[in-house]
Amino acid sequence: MYCPFCRNPDSRVVDSRMADDGSAIRRRRQCPECGRRFTTVETTSLSVIKRSGVGEPFSRSKVINGVRKACQGRPVTEDDLAMLAQEVEETIRASGAAEIDAHEVGLAILSPLQKLDEVAYLRFASVYQAFESLEDFETAISILRHEAEVEAKAAKGQGSEKSPL
Numbered sequence: 207m208y209c210p211f212c213r214n215p216d217s218r219v220v221d222s223r224m225a226d227d228g229s230a231i232r233r234r235r236q237c238p239e240c241g242r243r244f245t246t247v248e249t250t251s252l253s254v255i256k257r258s259g260v261g262e263p264f265s266r267s268k269v270i271n272g273v274r275k276a277c278q279g280r281p282v283t284e285d286d287l288a289m290l291a292q293e294v295e296e297t298i299r300a301s302g303a304a305e306i307d308a309h310e311v312g313l314a315i316l317s318p319l320q321k322l323d324e325v326a327y328l329r330f331a332s333v334y335q336a337f338e339s340l341e342d343f344e345t346a347i348s349i350l351r352h353e354a355e356v357e358a359k360a361a362k363g364q365g366s367e368k369s370p371l
């Protein structure tokens with residue numbers, strides 16, 4: 207890899223350590239040409255297997271592009287999308303798999319997107335899960351509503367559901 211400062215094609219590893227619970231290795235490198243130091247991070251490569259059977263490297267920007275359309279007109283910032291993509295990657299990497307179906311990437315998107323924006327979530331889910339009828343929307347909405355109620359209850363009074371005994 208090239209030195210990011212002087213583009214010298216060689217560098218020397220001066221330190222290696224585990225990072226992120228052992229799922230990555232950080233290497234401190236020094237350029238023999240200009241003497242400056244930089245850090246590289248080594249992780250297992252993560253392949254996404256498309257429906258055609260072809261694998262391609264996991265890419266956060268693909269996740270962001272996939273979600274961006276569903277977020278049109280919603281109060282969702284680029285930072286929100288970047289955070290979502292990071293969460294998706296962390297979820298997938300935590301599973302320990304080196305290969306993952308494109309379908310599972312979609313599944314990993316649903317939960318953080320629901321937290322981010324419910325309308326965007328419904329849009330994404332309707333395409334991703336191929337909603338075919340109003341009932342599919344109604345089901346998804348009633349699940350969202352139920353979850354919101356459970357959360358509201360939990361926020362209101364912890365212990366209200368405790369038995370009087």
Ligand SMILES: [Zn+2]
Nearest residue numbers: 209212237240
């Ligand atoms: Zn250099």
